[in-house]
Amino acid sequence: MVGFGARLGHRRLARPAAPEGPLSDAALKLIEEAWAGLNPAKVLDTHVHIVGNGAGGTGCFVSMRMRSWSSPREYLKYTLYETAGGVEETEKCDAQYVDRLVSLLRNQKPHGRALIFAFDQFHDEQGKPVKEASEFFTPNDYVLGLAKKYPELFVACASIHPYRADAVEALESAVAQGAVAVKWLPNAMNIHPGNAKCDAFYEALKRLQVPLITHAGEEKAVHAEALQRLGNPLYLRRPLEHGVTVVVAHCAALGQNPDVDMGQSEPPQVDNFALFLRLMNEPTWNGLLYGDVSALTLVNRVGEPLKRVLCDGALQKRLINGSDYPLPAINVLMQTGVVAKKGFLTAVQRDVLNEIDRHDPFLFDFVMKRCLRWQQDGVSHRFADEMFMVRPDVFPRLRV
Numbered sequence: 001m002v003g004f005g006a007r008l009g010h011r012r013l014a015r016p017a018a019p020e021g022p023l024s025d026a027a028l029k030l031i032e033e034a035w036a037g038l039n040p041a042k043v044l045d046t047h048v049h050i051v052g053n054g055a056g057g058t059g060c061f062v063s064m065r066m067r068s069w070s071s072p073r074e075y076l077k078y079t080l081y082e083t084a085g086g087v088e089e090t091e092k093c094d095a096q097y098v099d100r101l102v103s104l105l106r107n108q109k110p111h112g113r114a115l116i117f118a119f120d121q122f123h124d125e126q127g128k129p130v131k132e133a134s135e136f137f138t139p140n141d142y143v144l145g146l147a148k149k150y151p152e153l154f155v156a157c158a159s160i161h162p163y164r165a166d167a168v169e170a171l172e173s174a175v176a177q178g179a180v181a182v183k184w185l186p187n188a189m190n191i192h193p194g195n196a197k198c199d200a201f202y203e204a205l206k207r208l209q210v211p212l213i214t215h216a217g218e219e220k221a222v223h224a225e226a227l228q229r230l231g232n233p234l235y236l237r238r239p240l241e242h243g244v245t246v247v248v249a250h251c252a253a254l255g256q257n258p259d260v261d262m263g264q265s266e267p268p269q270v271d272n273f274a275l276f277l278r279l280m281n282e283p284t285w286n287g288l289l290y291g292d293v294s295a296l297t298l299v300n301r302v303g304e305p306l307k308r309v310l311c312d313g314a315l316q317k318r319l320i321n322g323s324d325y326p327l328p329a330i331n332v333l334m335q336t337g338v339v340a341k342k343g344f345l346t347a348v349q350r351d352v353l354n355e356i357d358r359h360d361p362f363l364f365d366f367v368m369k370r371c372l373r374w375q376q377d378g379v380s381h382r383f384a385d386e387m388f389m390v391r392p393d394v395f396p397r398l399r400v
Contacts, residue, residue: 156177
């Protein structure tokens with residue numbers, strides 16, 4: 001069956017599945033400039049999603065809410081993800097998604113690698129999986145298998161709910177098979193990072209030298225306020241106190257959360273990005289706490305946080321690059337006109353980037369991040385080269 005997104009003509013909302021080309025001389029020149037100063041063997045996109053509906057026996061699934069007209073908004077969102085990921089036939093979803101990503105990376109000359117995410121289920125307070133409450137599920141074994149099959153393209157990131165009775169055992173198994181990090185989305189998985197139930201898992205992360213890449217801030221897939229509060233950046237002090245290396249996805253640059261440091265029964269709401277900066281400014285966490293810049297150019301985030309991370313040289317030493325693929329391939333989210341209007345790109349750059357985007361949205365995100373500038377006090381600020389390459393202090397298990 002042809003994917004619903006393709007039948008509805010979602011090409012206007014997300015990128016076409018087949019790369020367009022050949023690229024113009026201007027586009028090739030911009031790509032060459034983007035690679036200047038970088039060692040391709042060290043370049044790593046640290047935020048790449050792998051999703052599927054279980055076609056082909058992968059073990060993946062997507063919630064019925066996202067696959068049913070009973071929730072039209074969620075259904076539309078999922079079909080956009082399909083289109084953005086190059087899925088043309090629902091019954092071949094998993095294979096086509098991976099084939100598209102493999103093709104994009106292999107066609108880039110040169111290319112880096114992608115840290116691909118597994119994604120654990122929602123679990124209740126007793127550590128039992130609740131499938132009907134899970135947005136989607138991507139098993140560790142599936143992601144580990146892809147990384148073994150395409151070692152020149154992929155690096156595996158496991159996802160393990162810390163409330164699970166077998167959480168430490170599952171972590172040890174994933175690491176033994178090549179996982180170099182763990183991914184959480186607390187708001188969607190029902191994880192309270194400040195809960196003592198996570199402590200044994202934190203100790204195992206520290207012992208195994210595995211970083212925790214965790215979403216912080218608002219998550220659009222979650223509707224309950226109680227779950228949104230699980231994205232409070234201040235809760236990440238607990239893994240840091242255990243010596244865990246923590247990467248805050250998106251630098252927590254969306255939404256607000258209670259300022260629990262105030263010690264009040266009803267503390268004031270504060271921007272999550274400000275709470276993230278508070279943590280980054282606490283000297284105790286230097287060498288442990290980092291942020292990734294994925295999604296900072298999306299239409300619902302682009303603004304002051306992007307200015308801050310571009311202009312703060314000290315902060316950039318603790319940042320890593322990620323694309324949040326396939327989100328950059330969704331037109332309604334990634335709008336270069338907005339990025340240019342806010343002053344981060346020139347009109348000429350925007351035109352050339354749009355051409356690259358039509359050819360390869362994965363490459364587009366990388367080149368755009370290399371083009372971003374912010375002018376302040378006569379100085380042009382940009383992302384440092386080091387941000388795009390593997391930081392050994394973040395990924396000690398990753399061999400370049």
